[in-house]
Amino acid sequence: MTKFFYTVKSLGFFSIICILFFFSCSKKDKTDPLAEAPSYLSVTHAAPYVSTLQLFMDDLRVRLTDSLRFGSTTVHTSLLNPYIPVDKGQHRVNLAFSESDLPAITFQENFRSGKSYSLFILDTLRYGKLKYVLLMDDFKKNMLPGECALRFLNLSPNAPPLDLFIVQWRKLDTMKIAVSREYPAYNFNNLYSHNQFTYLPPGDYWMEARIANGGATIMRGGVTLVDKSIVTMYAKGIFAISGPYKMNIGFIEYIPE
Numbered sequence: 001m002t003k004f005f006y007t008v009k010s011l012g013f014f015s016i017i018c019i020l021f022f023f024s025c026s027k028k029d030k031t032d033p034l035a036e037a038p039s040y041l042s043v044t045h046a047a048p049y050v051s052t053l054q055l056f057m058d059d060l061r062v063r064l065t066d067s068l069r070f071g072s073t074t075v076h077t078s079l080l081n082p083y084i085p086v087d088k089g090q091h092r093v094n095l096a097f098s099e100s101d102l103p104a105i106t107f108q109e110n111f112r113s114g115k116s117y118s119l120f121i122l123d124t125l126r127y128g129k130l131k132y133v134l135l136m137d138d139f140k141k142n143m144l145p146g147e148c149a150l151r152f153l154n155l156s157p158n159a160p161p162l163d164l165f166i167v168q169w170r171k172l173d174t175m176k177i178a179v180s181r182e183y184p185a186y187n188f189n190n191l192y193s194h195n196q197f198t199y200l201p202p203g204d205y206w207m208e209a210r211i212a213n214g215g216a217t218i219m220r221g222g223v224t225l226v227d228k229s230i231v232t233m234y235a236k237g238i239f240a241i242s243g244p245y246k247m248n249i250g251f252i253e254y255i256p257e
Contacts, residue, residue: 001217001219001220037088038087038088039114039115039116040084040115041074041083041086042073042084042252043073043095043120044072044074044119044121045073046122046155047070047121048124048237049126050070050121051069052097053096053121054068056094057086057093061099070245071237071248071250079253080253080254082252082253082254083116088111089111090108090111091111093106093107093108093119094106105131109134116137116254117135118135119132119133120133120134120153120155120234127158131185133184133188133191135192135195138196138197139254140197143228143230146227147199147200148225148226148228148230148231149199149230150197150223150233151196151198151232152164152181152209152234153181153184153233153235154181154234154235155184155250156183156235156236156238157185158239159239160212160239161181162178162181162209163178163179163180163209163210163213164181164208164209164210165177165208166207167205167206168200168203168205169203169204169205180213181212202226204223205222205225206222207221207222207233218239219247219248231253232251235247235248236248
């Protein structure tokens with residue numbers, strides 16, 4: 001059984017930077033302040049057995065601060081900001097193993113001004129070809145003090161549907177915050193319809209991922225959520241094996257915009 005423990009970092013300093021960035025537009029502009037704002041894209045490599053990937057936008061390589069390897073997410077200004085700015089509008093996105101290789105994934109997307117997107121690279125070459133899911137993140141832009149946001153995705157290609165249970169330390173009530181969460185490469189609408197975040201008070205939590213409909217617990221561990229933290233938690237790797245690609249939990253943190 002996999003165990004995981006994680007503590008969310010404070011977002012205060014980086015929240016100030018983000019706020020200053022978004023309100024640095026010209027005072028002469030009387031139009032919608034988001035009219036010419038860029039889009040924002042994070043990319044998470046969740047495809048086991050697949051080597052490091054490179055990101056291309058309109059056939060130009062996007063230089064990342066770190067390699068995009070299994071279980072990692074893009075980093076922009078800090079570890080707490082996975083979003084890369086993208087000019088709004090239609091773009092061709094490619095993922096490849098190197099600049100000389102043909103794209104392993106290619107698609108067109110119309111990125112909306114001021115919106116944030118999360119791209120997840122899925123599947124494994126053992127199962128077929130690489131797949132992807134692109135989500136428009138819908139967390140609250142201005143969370144109130146005393147709120148944290150958490151969502152759970154099942155990105156393990158051979159895992160059964162999962163339920164996620166969570167209980168706050170020293171509390172009695174157990175909440176089910178994910179129900180029958182399936183691997184999305186075979187049912188995109190399932191993941192998209194469950195893109196919502198659950199809003200919780202800050203604190204220490206114990207979590208258990210169980211096979212849906214009363215099945216066994218297959219992962220458990222703790223997570224600490226600080227005030228106004230926003231976290232995506234995702235199952236990654238291969239179910240029921242050992243080694244570096246065994247099923248485990250990945251975490252992504254966000255800066256509130």
